[in-house]
Amino acid sequence: MVFMPIVEKYRSKVQEVVLGATRAQGGTRDFTVTVGGEAALPFLHYEGQIPHRPLIGMEIWDTAPADWPACFAPYFADSFRDPAVWAQRCVSGYGADLVVLHLKSADPDLLDTSPEHCAAVVSKVLNAVGCPLVVLGCGKPEKDNLVLPAVAEAAAGENLLLGLAEQNNYKSLTAAAIVYKHTLIAQSPIDINICKQLNILITEMNLPAGRIVIDPTTAALGYGLEYGYSIMERVRIGALQGDAMLSMPMIGNIGAEVWRTREATAPAEENPGWGEQHDRGILWEATTAAALLQAGLDIVVLRHPEAVRLIRQNITELMGGRGV
Amino acid sequence: MTRKVAVFFSPDGRVAHVKRNTSLWEAAAQAGLGLKGTCGGAGTCKRCQVLVRDGPALEKGTGLPSGAGLVLACQTLAAGSVTVDIPQDSRLAEHKVLLGGEDVLTESDADLGRIYRLQPLCRKVRLTLAAPTPEGNMSDWSRLQAALRGETGCDTFRISLPDLRRLAETLRSGNWQVTATLVEAAGCADIVRLEPGHSAGPALGLAIDVGTTTVVVHLVDLETGLVLGKKGTYNKQARFGDDVITRIVYATEQENGLSQLQETVISVVNQLVTGLLAENGRHRRDVHLAVVAGNTTMIHLFLALPPAYIRLEPYIPLAGSPPPVRAAELGLAANPHAVILCLPAVASYVGGDIVAGALLSGIAQEQEVTLFIDIGTNGEMLLGNRDWLVAVACSAGPAFEGGGITFGMRAMQGAVERVAITPESYEVTVETIGGVRPLGLCGSGLIDCLAKLCAAGIINRAGQLQMDFATPRLRRGDDGPEFVLVWQEEAGGGKDIVLTGNDIKNLLRAKAAVYAGIRCLLKAAELEMEAVWKVLIAGGFGSHLNIRDAIAIGLLPDLPAEKFTFVGNAAVKGARLCLLSQEALSEAQALAKKITYLELSAGSDFMEEFVAALFLPHTDLSLFPSV
Numbered sequence: 001m002v003f004m005p006i007v008e009k010y011r012s013k014v015q016e017v018v019l020g021a022t023r024a025q026g027g028t029r030d031f032t033v034t035v036g037g038e039a040a041l042p043f044l045h046y047e048g049q050i051p052h053r054p055l056i057g058m059e060i061w062d063t064a065p066a067d068w069p070a071c072f073a074p075y076f077a078d079s080f081r082d083p084a085v086w087a088q089r090c091v092s093g094y095g096a097d098l099v100v101l102h103l104k105s106a107d108p109d110l111l112d113t114s115p116e117h118c119a120a121v122v123s124k125v126l127n128a129v130g131c132p133l134v135v136l137g138c139g140k141p142e143k144d145n146l147v148l149p150a151v152a153e154a155a156a157g158e159n160l161l162l163g164l165a166e167q168n169n170y171k172s173l174t175a176a177a178i179v180y181k182h183t184l185i186a187q188s189p190i191d192i193n194i195c196k197q198l199n200i201l202i203t204e205m206n207l208p209a210g211r212i213v214i215d216p217t218t219a220a221l222g223y224g225l226e227y228g229y230s231i232m233e234r235v236r237i238g239a240l241q242g243d244a245m246l247s248m249p250m251i252g253n254i255g256a257e258v259w260r261t262r263e264a265t266a267p268a269e270e271n272p273g274w275g276e277q278h279d280r281g282i283l284w285e286a287t288t289a290a291a292l293l294q295a296g297l298d299i300v301v302l303r304h305p306e307a308v309r310l311i312r313q314n315i316t317e318l319m320g321g322r323g324v
Numbered sequence: 325m326t327r328k329v330a331v332f333f334s335p336d337g338r339v340a341h342v343k344r345n346t347s348l349w350e351a352a353a354q355a356g357l358g359l360k361g362t363c364g365g366a367g368t369c370k371r372c373q374v375l376v377r378d379g380p381a382l383e384k385g386t387g388l389p390s391g392a393g394l395v396l397a398c399q400t401l402a403a404g405s406v407t408v409d410i411p412q413d414s415r416l417a418e419h420k421v422l423l424g425g426e427d428v429l430t431e432s433d434a435d436l437g438r439i440y441r442l443q444p445l446c447r448k449v450r451l452t453l454a455a456p457t458p459e460g461n462m463s464d465w466s467r468l469q470a471a472l473r474g475e476t477g478c479d480t481f482r483i484s485l486p487d488l489r490r491l492a493e494t495l496r497s498g499n500w501q502v503t504a505t506l507v508e509a510a511g512c513a514d515i516v517r518l519e520p521g522h523s524a525g526p527a528l529g530l531a532i533d534v535g536t537t538t539v540v541v542h543l544v545d546l547e548t549g550l551v552l553g554k555k556g557t558y559n560k561q562a563r564f565g566d567d568v569i570t571r572i573v574y575a576t577e578q579e580n581g582l583s584q585l586q587e588t589v590i591s592v593v594n595q596l597v598t599g600l601l602a603e604n605g606r607h608r609r610d611v612h613l614a615v616v617a618g619n620t621t622m623i624h625l626f627l628a629l630p631p632a633y634i635r636l637e638p639y640i641p642l643a644g645s646p647p648p649v650r651a652a653e654l655g656l657a658a659n660p661h662a663v664i665l666c667l668p669a670v671a672s673y674v675g676g677d678i679v680a681g682a683l684l685s686g687i688a689q690e691q692e693v694t695l696f697i698d699i700g701t702n703g704e705m706l707l708g709n710r711d712w713l714v715a716v717a718c719s720a721g722p723a724f725e726g727g728g729i730t731f732g733m734r735a736m737q738g739a740v741e742r743v744a745i746t747p748e749s750y751e752v753t754v755e756t757i758g759g760v761r762p763l764g765l766c767g768s769g770l771i772d773c774l775a776k777l778c779a780a781g782i783i784n785r786a787g788q789l790q791m792d793f794a795t796p797r798l799r800r801g802d803d804g805p806e807f808v809l810v811w812q813e814e815a816g817g818g819k820d821i822v823l824t825g826n827d828i829k830n831l832l833r834a835k836a837a838v839y840a841g842i843r844c845l846l847k848a849a850e851l852e853m854e855a856v857w858k859v860l861i862a863g864g865f866g867s868h869l870n871i872r873d874a875i876a877i878g879l880l881p882d883l884p885a886e887k888f889t890f891v892g893n894a895a896v897k898g899a900r901l902c903l904l905s906q907e908a909l910s911e912a913q914a915l916a917k918k919i920t921y922l923e924l925s926a927g928s929d930f931m932e933e934f935v936a937a938l939f940l941p942h943t944d945l946s947l948f949p950s951v
Contacts, residue, residue, distance in 0.1 A: 167786060168788070171792075191935065193932075193935045193936045193938070193939075193943045194935070196943050196944075197785065197786055197939050197943050200785060200939075200943070200945070201784055201785060201786060204784070204785070245945075
């Protein structure tokens with residue numbers, strides 16, 4: 001007897017979202033990328049089409065990160081001071097699909113740089129690489145409401161992936177995305193209801209659903225990854241069952257979560273049984289990402305080039321050898 | 325010995341003699357002047373503001389002389405004789421109570437009779453006994469019982485000791501004719517009154533609804549079944565806190581708290597009863613029976629049963645179905661031997677009031693599924709038909725009764741009950757109860773207001789005020805963003821009437837709790853909303869309920885308007901049914917046992933549903949296709 005897998009039929013599929021814009025499209029990117037479009041649960045190719053492989057974004061900062069462990073130095077030390085160089089290294093050196101620029105310097109408690117400065121940094125990074133760019137604010141809503149519209153204006157037409165829009169702070173960012181033609185990250189705090197409510201609020205301001213990427217928020221392995229996982233899974237199942245307000249692709253900011261855990265950063269001397277910090281941190285990041293890919297992430301944001309390599313390999317295998 | 329001090333209240337001209345260092349709030353209560361308050365005297369709700377005009381007053385806690393200007397009555401102590409002004413704003417106003425009039429389920433008394441046979445729990449039996457002889461020498465008491473047995477079918481009779489002591493005289497003075505007033509319930513008959521001869525005097529009964537917010541009494545002629553009068557007022561226990569939880573805390577933690585609460589509610593009932601009797605030219609000695617419906621906590625407080633464990637997990641009432649008690653034991657204005665029956669509760673948070681509502685609505689007779697919703701400080705919902713009944717309760721908070729809302733008020737004169745907002749200019753027009761200048765908003769006004777603000781786009785679906793709208797009505801107040809509904813020139817209280825961002829949050833929580841409860845109930849029964857054939861809404865949040873608006877904000881399920889009926893005060897009418905029909909009382913007792921109580925705190929479903937409902941109308945817009 002031939003084994004026949006049971007094939008689940010879904011009513012709908014994930015929205016396709018294009019990131020970046022070429023010159024012909026009003027931007028300056030060498031190419032655009034498309035995420036989403038899945039018509040089945042992650043990597044179940046026999047159930048429905050999975051037209052685009054998940055993408056890897058590499059996180060860079062606009063200021064030298066003081067708290068990243070020493071295991072990053074061999075890869076980036078010379079480029080930490082210049083985000084343009086750092087971005088180039090990620091793309092040409094380590095094969096990042098996307099560069100995720102975190103405008104940390106704008107934080108009023110850090111360097112409190114001006115919106116104009118941030119806009120200039122973004123332009124510089126755009127000039128340095130040809131891939132689509134993700135830009136995140138400093139995380140302080142009042143400041144981001146000044147910084148991100150300025151960035152959106154300076155990079156008008158580039159179709160940046162801009163973030164983060166949150167339930168209590170989405171209006172100015174949404175307005176900027178509409179006017180200057182960018183795509184938006186809508187972040188909700190591991191809560192499927194707020195996730196959906198935020199998408200409703202944003203689309204009711206007339207940003208098309210195809211210009212939203214969901215950040216459902218997650219924690220690192222060992223820190224509540226399960227919660228993030230199950231919310232992502234529910235978002236994806238909702239999308240496949242036809243819930244338009246959950247149908248956007250998902251992004252997960254994994255590197256930032258992993259590299260603040262003790263397990264990833266504690267030196268070997270502290271816990272000899274844990275093994276070398278370098279390997280441990282990389283595996284912690286890769287394992288977290290591999291798990292969440294199974295939950296349906298479309299964009300994983302990572303920090304370490306070795307974790308990127310492992311995940312790229314993982315994605316290639318899961319996509320049946322396609323891509324990368 | 326503590327010296328008493330006098331607290332004078334102007335302009336009422338009332339005075340309270342209280343112990344030194346009693347709070348002005350308690351003094352006001354003693355003087356019969358209700359002050360507003362939702363925090364139970366904790367000093368947090370800031371509604372009981374008064375002005376100390378003269379005399380030594382101290383700040384509670386610090387013991388320092390209180391400052392000039394308005395102070396909180398609950399946080400200010402009378403250190404000596406003082407004179408206090410109570411501003412209009414701080415007073416409990418005259419209360420409008422749903423009496424169950426023409427707006428309700430169109431049951432006339434005749435209709436009720438058709439469902440349940442008129443067979444009152446109390447009746448007068450007129451007996452003629454055989455006089456004793458040397459052969460027929462049984463005792464007077466046995467003689468009376470034997471005659472009663474023949475007349476009633478009951479086997480056991482109880483008589484009070486004073487009546488027994490007088491029995492020989494009573495029988496002989498009536499020349500072996502006697503009239504016994506019996507209350508028959510639970511297979512036992514109480515002789516509540518014995519009169520010599522064949523008395524024609526009436527037998528009166530009371531149907532009482534003790535609500536958290538309101539108390540309603542119907543005076544009923546038990547022989548004819550006719551309602552002689554109805555009266556309602558505000559439950560003055562509110563001065564110890566707005567919701568059942570604060571009152572349980574007060575009863576448990578304050579010295580004499582429980583007896584204070586009990587005396588308060590009894591005095592409220594007595595005031596209504598005395599008024600009804602006077603208006604009808606009746607006497608309290610003819611009142612032989614009362615049936616009381618109330619939520620479980622209210623019944624505990626009515627009987628002064630310690631309610632402490634209702635509040636604590638696993639939420640156990642002292643008594644769900646308390647035994648009958650005598651009027652004299654409670655101090656109720658009735659014949660001292662009158663029997664007081666409290667309708668049985670289902671659980672700690674589904675009380676006899678819901679059982680009464682279920683009885684009245686006939687939900688247990690229908691083949692089709694009915695949803696019964698009582699929207700109060702606690703929202704209770706009951707779903708089912710003649711085969712099954714499931715109930716849930718959730719804490720909606722007092723928002724729909726005006727609690728926790730800056731300009732919230734109960735449904736009384738001056739309360740805004742309708743709101744209209746013009747789309748372009750954002751001009752607001754309001755209608756108030758009594759057509760007077762607006763003082764605040766009652767539940768129906770708040771529902772209206774939320775729906776209209778959302779429709780006008782002044783708030784988004786998450787309930788956030790959109791401050792970028794060009795209207796002076798949107799502004800930043802002391803508590804953050806707010807919307808001015810009525811400018812002070814048009815308001816009755818001389819202040820702008822506003823709805824703040826926090827008010828909107830409280831309303832969202834209240835409506836989300838009710839809707840989440842409904843969803844959990846349907847989920848437990850594995851039914852879709854469409855399977856609900858009829859929705860009955862009870863509650864005292866206004867004199868009317870705009871069904872469209874209530875659906876628009878997601879308080880009520882999106883069903884065709886004709887499926888909804890606003891039944892108003894179902895509890896008192898259910899209590900009246902029990903007063904008049906043995907059958908109805910048995911049915912109520914059976915209902916309390918039949919209803920399955922679903923504890924919402926036991927799973928995660930309720931929280932999940934609650935968060936999904938914290939949106940206008942709901943996160944799942946497909947549940948509200950018509951909105």
